[in-house]
Amino acid sequence: MLPVGKQSAAAPTSPPDAASPRTDLPPEPVGDRFDDRPLPLVSRQPRTERDADVIHATALLAHARMLMQRGDLGNALRRYQRAWRYHPTAVPIMERIVPLAFQTSVNRQAEGYRYAVIAADQGLSDPQLLTQLAVHLTRNNQPRRALQLYERLRKMQGTKSPSLRWVVQHVEMGRLCLILKQPKRSIEYFDLVRKAIKSPKEYSISAPQLKRLLGAKNATCLLLANGYLQSGQFDAALEMFAKADEGQPNPALLAFRRARVEAVRENIPEALAQLQQYLESGQTVAGTSPYELLRRVLLVQTGDEQQAVARLQTHLAELHKAQVDNRPLRSYLAELWRSQGRLQEAETLLQMLRKQKPEANLNRGLVRIYLQQEAVPSLYHILVETVAQDPQLASLNTQLAQIVKQDEGRILDRLLRHATENTPPDAKLAMRAAHVMAILTALAQRFPEADKWFETARRVAPAPNPQLCRNWGRRMYQAKRFPQAANAFRAALQAQTIPDNQPLLYLLLADALVSDQQVEPALQAVRKSIELKPDQFVAESQIPWVLYRGKRYADAKRQYLIFLDKFDSRFDNDQIRRICRQARFILSTLALREGDFHSAERWLEEVLDEFPEDIGAFNDLGYLWADQNKHLARSLVMVQQAVAAEPENAAYRDSLGWVYYRLGQFQQAVVELEKAVAQTADGVILDHLGDAYLKLQQRAKAQATWKRALAVFKTENNLQQIQSVQTKLRQFRTTDS
Structure with a gap:
């Protein structure tokens, strides 16, 4: 652009003829002020x-x-x-x-909600939008913020005439209080609802509206009753339980609910009387809760655990004789007998229940019994039966750990011998038995044995079993045995005959391969997945991810940019948005590796554009700025928010300490950095702490801390950091001398 004062409003397209001087221009003033170079503006005070x-x-x-x-x-x-x-x-x-x-x-509703919630915190006053946001927060498991918005709506209502919507909001506020474990606070809201139920006309609520307020089977009254019970308002609780019963009358269930109230206020005779009414009815709608309530009431009455349990066993045994089909009673009695050492009787009850309907809790009970009895054949059979419905035996995780550890592994050794000597003739059972032994030996980290049992399971299977191989691959991956995981996923692919299941298996294989530093085979597996199922964004995101994990950073950067170019405009899918967010974090990390601080900041800024309360981006950007000694005030606020969200995160705590260091608040820096070091002996954190000690003239601590940092960096073979810390220690020794 030409300098101001020299540019014509309508410049000629060609220069004028030098021999024909222009006569239409005003005479040029002598000493034109615009010829002087303008002086720069100088602020009266430095810009903050x-x-x-x-x-x-x-x-x-x-x-x-x-x-x-x-x-x-x-x-x-x-x-x-x-x-x-x-x-x-x-x-x-x-x-x-x-x-x-x-x-x-634009259609970016998820972003709209994120910013609207922040706007609400800043004073948004649109009742309709506030209500919408409160519902959104509740659905997204943010009850505290949802309650705050409802509170705002309540204040905005002021003295306006109450309505059905107003009452319904009070129901929700009370419910949120119970979720937040604030029962006494819930009563502040439930009292208004209770009045509206008793006197609906005062709240302009019609009969059909009252029916909607009460909900199916008067569920609202049941919610209020539980709130009143938890807050110790027993008469109101009884009233609401009675009102709830009107929705679907059940005298026995109402008696149990009354027994709960009387038990809490320690009216033991009335609690027992009401509870007996339910127990004698033979109903099962309340599950095992009535029997547990009876145990607690008897304990209060007798003041002696042993006496209370003895009376409980006698009472429930009598009930069981009269109610042989009462499944919750039989289940509770079996566990009670097991806990009291009556193992044979407990086993009989559990086996009877399993014949009627197999359930995970029954299998757990039997495994506990057989472990107590050290009944290896019975334990073997229940495990083999369970693995048919639960291929990973996930429902028995606690019990499996006990099998592995009990008696220093001797129970496991006996199980293995039994399995070796008693191979079932049926191929399916033999496969399941070998699979169970493979799982147990893997949990015991006896991997050579685990590999043999898995191969046995594959060999004896009546047909190729892709599920068996896939599950084993995942188990090996979790155990960080990546070559074995990859082999299992390959076996799953060979056995898999359903084409739709193959793309996922190729991605699992790719993950195992890149974890084993086999980058090219991993890329081939991902590409095969994409070939089988084109345009699957998860698979396409794996190409740059594999390259990044394989330390092919330039290729990873290029592929992440390609991925964002293809998918970043998709705002209709939450998973895509999460992958794009991760891509930006990694691109920021890659930019840092290149020394491109501007791009590293830009990628994090883009994360925060879309996710304005992302604590990871708060921490990373705050630390990045602090490391460059800029935007320190904003850095401090951002990193403080990250630490408040995850106070046990050592990396966030280190960032906070480093921001304080850059601000010259060295004592506060030491406080935060010492907390971070207490959580993890990370070399960078130790290096930062040494720097902070030196600023406080705590030279001995600085030297000792730098030495600890140096030891960590040597273990990691981090040459750059080793050189940096060694330089500090040499300068330190020079200064001392």
């Missing part, structure tokens, strides 16, 4: 970090408006989001972000 942020936000806003005018709404949204982050007190920015994100042509 806050000033710089506001200026940057203003520029972003201008860019956003320009993009809006061009119809580029998606990128305009990104500019508005970043402008808000640099100038969050500018509420009008947020008022642009939320409607724009929800706009049909």
